[in-house]
Amino acid sequence: MNKPQIDFSIIVPVFNRKSYLEAAIHSISRQTYESYEVIVIDDGSTDDTAEFVESLGGPISKIRQANSGVSKARNHGAEIARGKYLVFLDSDDVLLPWSLQCYSDVISRFQPLVISARTIEFKDEPPTLEEVVYQKPLVRVYDDYLANAEIYSFVGASCIIIEADVFARSNGFANEMNAGEDYDLLLRVGVERPYAKIEAPATVGYRVHADNVSKKVDRLVEGSSNLLARESEGIYPGGRERAFDRITVIGRVVRPVILASLQRGRLEDAWRLYRKSFWMHVRTMRIRFLVAAAVLILCSFLKEATKFFSKSRAAVE
Structure with missing residues (x-):
């Protein structure tokens, strides 16, 4: 017998984040909307997260899997949803009390298949209702x-609300991707109609901390490279008619990663992304960026070359 369908499935992947997960679960319990379920997927945690997940009471489905990455964990949760x-919620983020009610209102008014939510950033403690x-x-x-x-608008996984049938048709998050997988999913469902972007109110609290993927340049480079490769391989829908839109989205992801790579001294990564995205940026008329980035890359190269020759000279002397 099929289980009765409910309005929302909140899918929470977690790996070694007990303290953050407690806040995420608490935020879900404060929802003013009642037709939902919670699915927590422990992605092979090695600390006391697994024990905490098992201790959770109430109508929470709990899954434990061998460490396979966040994308596979989300997909695992979606399979039983x-x-x-x-509704995807990373374990370090929180929902605000009205989040599901807001999503329900938007769905009732516009029947979107894909929704992106607005975030509010916070550190340490989740935002209060006074904020x-x-x-x-x-x-x-x-x-x-x-x-x-x-x-432009930031869209992390916690900002994505998607009809379950659309998610299934798209084959969900790419299991092999653990960076850039949020934009990859949105590009693969990019022609599903209609799409709604919530500009107010904020419904997701995005926690800023040292372990954010957005602060890990190696992961950002990996994610950007994946998006560029998948566009080149023709994976994303829309054909030639929507190519400009796709590369506009990808360019918005890639440009800050090129600059971040230069700031962190990752000249090779910056140069590789610059080369792979060059004609994409030409087509979208990002000429000022191309010129400025080229100057920065050249300056970085000359700086590294100067260091190399200085060390070589010192060694000879």
């Missing part, structure tokens, strides 16, 4: 995600 829509308040949803609706390409 009963919700019409999937952020609920308001009537302000929503921009587009034909699809790619139609939003020209307008």
